[in-house]
Amino acid sequence: MTSFRISAQQPASEEVRRVAQDRLERAIEAIGKGTPKGVHDARKRLKEVRALLRLVRKPLGKRAFAACNGRFRDTARELSTLRDATAIVECWEALAEREPARFASLPFKRIEGRLLARVEAEPAEPRDHQALIEGLRGAADAVGDWPLRSEGFSLFRAGLLRTYQDGRRAMKAAQQNPSDELLHDWRKRVKDHWYQTRLLREAWPRLFKARQKSLETLADCLGDDHDLAMLQLLMKEQAELFGAQVTFDELAAVVAQRRAELQSRAWREGHLLYAEKPDALVSLWGNYWRVARKER
Known part of the structure; x- marks a missing residue:
């Protein structure tokens, strides 16, 4: 997926927000499929978001990092999987x-x-993950408020x-x-x-x-x-x-x-x-x- 990369030609903070929102949107779409493969794909997208968070952990700040990382970790755990x-x-x-x-x-x-x-x-029926989807939509909307003030590689x-x-x-x-x-x-x-x-x-x-x-x-x-x-x-x-x-x-x-x-x-x-x-x-x-x- 070519979108999972940060362009050296664009402002670094904007690129981080773009990638985060893209991964979260893909996770939401995958969960919405209601299939085991969809759940597996969503978990992968959330792992990518968490790795991105760790890349900007310091400029993001301890409180914001802990809140975002905790939310995505807990969401991944709640997703049913075989x-x-x-x-x-x-x-x-x-x-x-x-x-x-x-x-x-x-x-x-x-x-x-x-x-x-x-x-x-194992139970084959897909679970209703609507609450998780709504939570991720809120998280995607909040990406624009991430306090990323550094630019370039320093970020x-x-x-x-x-x-x-x-x-x-x-x-x-x-x-x-x-x-x-x-x-x-x-x-x-x-x-x-x-x-x-x-x-x-x-x-x-x-x-x-x-x-x-x-x-x-x-x-x-x-x-x-x-x-x-x-x-x-x-x-x-x-x-x-x-x-x-x-x-x-x-x-x-x-x-x-x-x-x-x-x-x-x-x-x-x-x-x-x-x-x-x-x-x-x-x-x-x-x-x-x-x-x-x-x-x-």
């Missing part, structure tokens, strides 16, 4: 693509059937610095203690940096496009790992879904091996993406932004 059940089915399918012969066996096909039944057992400097620093800290914490929770926290910070890289890619499109791709790869590795962690948790809590002990043990070994592979790749990508010192990265991006403004 995410947990469907994520497990999706990661099962991904494992099956890697080892088709193993997953075509009768014991594994029976497990797949039980996992699919969990999804089908983004503090937010970019904090997001990048948070990502480095989260990576370090996850390396020291690779728990499911800390790995998931790191993924959220990676996604923030990915969204902000997309927003600022006009600084140097070719370079930023490559960084976007690497961040997306990293986020996908951590996301797939999180889905497998959910599968492991389900295996612990509802072992009866996974058949005889020998089948359970076989699956457990497959999942553990795949998680080790995903985490190994995540560390490689992460060390490259977060190699730059925070102040140096922000200064460099600021220089790119100023060149982009002059050249165009």
Whole structure:
């Protein structure tokens, strides 16, 4: 979606408001469809808005940031979703693509059937989200009142610095203690940096496009790992879904091996993406932004 970017040629504050209103309007439209896909799309649009908010956190002010971020976070939580059940089915399918012969066996096909039944057992009727829609319409109308007084790259400097620093800290914490929770926290910070890289890619499109791709790869590795962690948790809590002990043990070994592979790749990508010192990265991006403004 080309609208999710900030033009270097326009006043920065106006661009931030334009992008925020566009994302909120898309979220409202998606919710109004009343479908699981619509709900999923709306949640993605709200994540984009929250990443934009973090980019202008300091000029926006603590009170305004907390109010807006809280509203969009709570709205996303209230949206009904089959995410947990469907994520497990999706990661099962991904494992099956890697080892088709193993997953075509009768014991594994029976497990797949039980996992699919969990999804089908979820209520299919779309919920009435009219109150959420009205709340987002009010939020979109209020975007014009956001207190953004800085212009140019200075509007983004503090937010970019904090997001990048948070990502480095989260990576370090996850390396020291690779728990499911800390790995998931790191993924959220990676996604923030990915969204902000997309927003600022006009600084140097070719370079930023490559960084976007690497961040997306990293986020996908951590996301797939999180889905497998959910599968492991389900295996612990509802072992009866996974058949005889020998089948359970076989699956457990497959999942553990795949998680080790995903985490190994995540560390490689992460060390490259977060190699730059925070102040140096922000200064460099600021220089790119100023060149982009002059050249165009």
